[in-house]
Amino acid sequence: MSHAFQQCIHPDCQASYDIGQILTACETCGSLLDVQYDWERIAVPTSLLEFETRWSNRLNPLDLSGVWRFRELLGFPADEQIVTIGEGQTILQQNDRLASVIGMNPEKLFLQYEGLNPSGSFKDNGMTAASTHARMVGAKMTACASTGNTSASLAIYAGVSGLFQCVVFVGSGKIAYGKLSQALDYGATTLQIDGDFDDALARVRELCAEHPIYLCNSVNPFRLEGQKTIMFRVLEGLGWEVPDWIVVPGGNLGNSSSFGKAFMELKQLGLIDRIPRLAIINAAGASTLDELVNDNKLQWNDGRNNAAVIRDYYASMDGEDRRASTLASAIEINRPVNLVKALRALNVCDGVVRSVTDQEIVDARALIAANGFGCEPASGATIAGLRQLRTEGVIAASDRVACVLTGHQLKDPDLTVAYHTDDSEKQAEKLHPAGVHLTPHANSPITVRNDTAAIVHALGLA
Ligand SMILES: *Cc1c(COP(=O)(O)O)cnc(C)c1O
Ligand SMILES: [Zn+2]
Numbered sequence: 001m002s003h004a005f006q007q008c009i010h011p012d013c014q015a016s017y018d019i020g021q022i023l024t025a026c027e028t029c030g031s032l033l034d035v036q037y038d039w040e041r042i043a044v045p046t047s048l049l050e051f052e053t054r055w056s057n058r059l060n061p062l063d064l065s066g067v068w069r070f071r072e073l074l075g076f077p078a079d080e081q082i083v084t085i086g087e088g089q090t091i092l093q094q095n096d097r098l099a100s101v102i103g104m105n106p107e108k109l110f111l112q113y114e115g116l117n118p119s120g121s122f123k124d125n126g127m128t129a130a131s132t133h134a135r136m137v138g139a140k141m142t143a144c145a146s147t148g149n150t151s152a153s154l155a156i157y158a159g160v161s162g163l164f165q166c167v168v169f170v171g172s173g174k175i176a177y178g179k180l181s182q183a184l185d186y187g188a189t190t191l192q193i194d195g196d197f198d199d200a201l202a203r204v205r206e207l208c209a210e211h212p213i214y215l216c217n218s219v220n221p222f223r224l225e226g227q228k229t230i231m232f233r234v235l236e237g238l239g240w241e242v243p244d245w246i247v248v249p250g251g252n253l254g255n256s257s258s259f260g261k262a263f264m265e266l267k268q269l270g271l272i273d274r275i276p277r278l279a280i281i282n283a284a285g286a287s288t289l290d291e292l293v294n295d296n297k298l299q300w301n302d303g304r305n306n307a308a309v310i311r312d313y314y315a316s317m318d319g320e321d322r323r324a325s326t327l328a329s330a331i332e333i334n335r336p337v338n339l340v341k342a343l344r345a346l347n348v349c350d351g352v353v354r355s356v357t358d359q360e361i362v363d364a365r366a367l368i369a370a371n372g373f374g375c376e377p378a379s380g381a382t383i384a385g386l387r388q389l390r391t392e393g394v395i396a397a398s399d400r401v402a403c404v405l406t407g408h409q410l411k412d413p414d415l416t417v418a419y420h421t422d423d424s425e426k427q428a429e430k431l432h433p434a435g436v437h438l439t440p441h442a443n444s445p446i447t448v449r450n451d452t453a454a455i456v457h458a459l460g461l462a
Contacts, residue, residue: 002019002075002076002077002078003037003038003039003041003042003075004019004035004036004037004038004075004076005017005018005019005035005036005037005038006018006019006021006023006033006034006035006036006221007033007034007035007036008026008028008029008031008032008033008034009031009032009033009034009303009340009341009344010026010029010031010303011302011303011304012029012303012304013026013028013029013031015027015028015029016036017033019035019076019133019136020136020137021137022137022139022214024205024208024215024217024219024220025219031340032219032221032337032338032340032341033221034221034261035074035076035221035222035224035225037075037076039268039269042072042075043072044072044073044269044271045072047271048232048235048236048240048266048271048272049240051069051070051232051236052236052240054069055069061084061086062079062082062084064084064086064089065084065086065087065088065089065128066087066088066089066090066125066229066233067084067087067088067125067128067129067226067229068082068084068128069088069229070228070229070232073228073229073232073262073265073266074129074225074226074228074229076132076133076136076222076225077132077133077136081132081135081136082128082132083128083131083132083134083135083157083161083163084128084132085118085124085128085156085157085160085161086118087117087118087124087125087127087128088117088124088125088128088229088230088233089116089117090112090113090114090115090116090117090230090233091112091113091116091237092110092111092112092113092233092234092236092237092238092402093110093111093113093372093373094107094109094110095109095110095111095371095372095373096109097371097372098111098367098368098371098372098383101367101371102367102383102386102387102390103387103390103397104386104390104397104399104401105397105398108397108398108399108400108401109386109401109403110234110237110238110243110400110401110402110403111368111373111402111403111405112230112233112234112237112402112403112404112405113373113375113405114230114404114405114406114407115373115374115375115376115379115405115406115407115408115409115411116408117153118156119149119152119153119155119156119182120149120152120178120182120407120408120410120411121149121152121153121330121376121406121407121408121411122149122227122230122255122404122406122407123149123150123152123153123154124153124156124157125226125227125229125230126153126218126223126224126226126227126254126258127150127153127154127156127157127216127223127226128157128226129222129223129224129225129226129227130142130154130214130216130220130222130223130226131154131157131158131161131163131164131216132222133220133222134163134164134214134216135161135163137214139164139212139213139214140164140165140212141164141165141166141167141212141213141214142154142157142158142164142165142166142167142213142214142215142216143166143167143168143169143204143207143208143213143214143215143216144168144169144204144215144216144217145168145169145170145197145200145201145203145204145205145217146168146169146170146175146179146183146197146200147170147171147175147179147197147251147329147330147331147332147333148170148175148176148178148179148180148183148329148330148411149179149330149406149407149411150168150216150217150218151168151169151170151179151182151183151188151190152179152182152183152186154166154168154188154216155168155182155183155186155187155188156182156186158186158187158188159186159187159188160186164214165189166186166187166188166189167188167189167190167191167213168183168188168189168190168191169191169193169200169201169203169204170183170190170191170192170193170200171192171193171195171196171197171199171200172192172193172194172195175192175329176329176376176411176412176414176415177412177413177414178408178410178411178412178413179411179412196323196324196332197324197332197333198324198333198334198335201217201335201337204217205217205219217252217337218252218253218254218257218337218338219337219338223254224254224257224258224261224338224341225258226258227254227255227258227259228258228259228261228262228265229262230255230258230259230404231246231258231259231262231263232262232266234246234402234404235266235272237402238400238402240272241400242272242273242274242275242276243276243400243401243402244276244277244395244399244400244401245276245277245278245279245395245399245400245401245402246259246276246277246278246279246349246401246402246404247279247281247382247385247386247389247401247402247403247404248278248279248280248281248382248403248404248406249280249281249282249283249328249330249331249378249379249381249382249385249404249406250280250281250282250289250331250336250342250353251286251330251331251332251333251336251378252333252336252337252338253280253289253336253337253338253339253341253342254337254338255404255406256278256280256338256341256342256345256346256351257338257341257342257344257345259278259345259349260278260341260342260344260345260346260347260348260349260351261341261345263275263276263348263349264348275348275349275350276349276402277349277350277351277352278345278346278349278350278351278352279351279352279353279354279385279386279389279395280342280346280351280352280353280354281353281354281355281356281381281382281384281385282331282353282354282355282356282381283326283327283328283331283332283355283356283357283358283361283378283381284326284355284356284357284358285324285325285326285332285358286324286325286326286331286332286333286334287355288313288317288333288334288335288336288339289336289339289342289353290353290354290355291313292309292310292313292339293343293346293353294353296309296313298310298343299343299346299347300340300343300344300346300347303340303344305340305343310339314335317334322334325434326358326361326434327358327361327362327377327415327430327431327434327436328358328361328376328377328378328380328381329377329378329412330376330377330378330406330407331378331381352389352394354385354388354389356381356384356385356388357384358434358435358436359435359436359437360384360387360388361377361378361380361381361384362377362380362415362419362431362436363380363384363441364380364381364382364383364384364387365377365379365380365383365416365419366380366416366419366420366441366442366443367380367383367441368380368383368405369409369416370441370443373405373409374408374409374410375405375406375407375408375409376406376407376408376409376411376412377412377415378406378407379404379405379406379407382403382404382405383403386401386403414430415430415431418430418431419431419436419442420442420443420444420445421444421445422444446458
């Protein structure tokens with residue numbers, strides 16, 4: 001029997017629901033839902049080290065998975081219900097070269113590389129959990145709206161498990177080709193609607209409310225349970241020592257929300273003794289959280305946050321027909337569905353929010369790659385944000401910082417090539433409309449005649 005249930009996050013409501021119910025909001029008050037556990041009745045290991053020892057037991061698919069290795073901490077399914085494809089085998093890399101470039105001391109900067117997941121982004125951590133719940137409730141069809149990675153991830157789980165038909169909604173012209181190619185390749189029914197992500201999400205929510213289709217966007221509380229494990233693995237990579245800061249890009253704010261919940265629970269269970277601080281980085285062209293928190297002073301306030309501030313902000317956004325716009329397409333979102341949960345995470349983690357420009361994002365992305373790890377533009381926001389927080393003195397050179405690189409470099413090769421090339425046509429299409437220009441980080445290809453002497457000359461060897 002499962003000791004898990006769903007519960008409304010609003011402190012004045014706290015309505016609870018069985019895990020067998022398919023919900024994306026509280027039926028009483030409309031707030032977001034959490035998956036909660038009756039911890040007293042769960043045999044949680046008394047030391048985090050116990051999870052690590054499972055690593056060696058790789059023939060058991062649940063121990064091989066970097067998500068389900070931690071199964072007691074997200075114990076909503078029975079073992080035999082779990083849908084896993086070996087996700088979460090990601091690494092935490094100490095990067096001293098990058099640290100020195102951005103003004104951090106040696107041995108202080110760590111990159112949590114989630115691009116190593118089966119579909120190339122952190123979304124697999126969540127999709128294994130959402131797909132597991134979809135199976136538990138007997139769903140036959142799963143759906144999501146996506147800026148790209150969510151659809152790639154949902155599609156791979158549907159395809160490889162053969163359990164679900166899968167439909168994904170993407171905004172037209174807004175999706176990186178690497179991601180679109182995955183959804184098509186894995187066999188998802190792909191709907192390109194003429195709107196942006198926020199529109200696509202509104203449509204898919206309507207569809208799922210009226211038809212027997214299981215919604216896998218991050219309003220799905222089961223999905224966020226899987227994403228908690230990214231933080232478990234960061235701790236594991238640090239020998240179970242808590243870092244000073246976690247830095248993460250903010251789009252729909254599912255990651256930030258799940259990280260806050262992960263640390264709340266670990267602390268409550270006595271598995272850690274302090275909670276790291278959290279820095280959520282928006283793109284300047286999609287900075288709803290930054291503006292609400294820093295300009296409008298919106299706070300969690302024990303769950304009784306000021307809904308009028310949020311409503312007014314969205315009303316003025318709609319009044320101006322303001323649309324999210326950034327080259328970091330994975331975080332090109334103006335109505336983050338997990339906004340209120342992210343406020344809770346900021347409260348729990350004594351967090352901060354910042355915005356970075358597209359130029360800063362693409363430069364940081366190139367800088368990360370030049371120092372050993374490729375990632376997609378949205379992930380570059382972490383290092384751009386860290387730079388800003390170093391300059392402000394909010395993060396010290398001696399702080400231990402883990403940045404989550406959310407997606408793989410090869411997700412968006414067009415942008416990378418446009419960034420590095422001096423081909424003005426490519427640049428005009430990709431970079432210039434966003435006001436981005438070539439920088440010293442660019443590594444342009446050299447055109448050379450098919451001739452040995454010319455090659456020797458081009459290489460500066462003669
Ligand atoms: C989805 C995504 C994000 C945004 O994460 P949220 O949890 O929605 O805030 C950031 N980077 C990449 C690569 C993503 O795919
Ligand atoms: Zn409620």
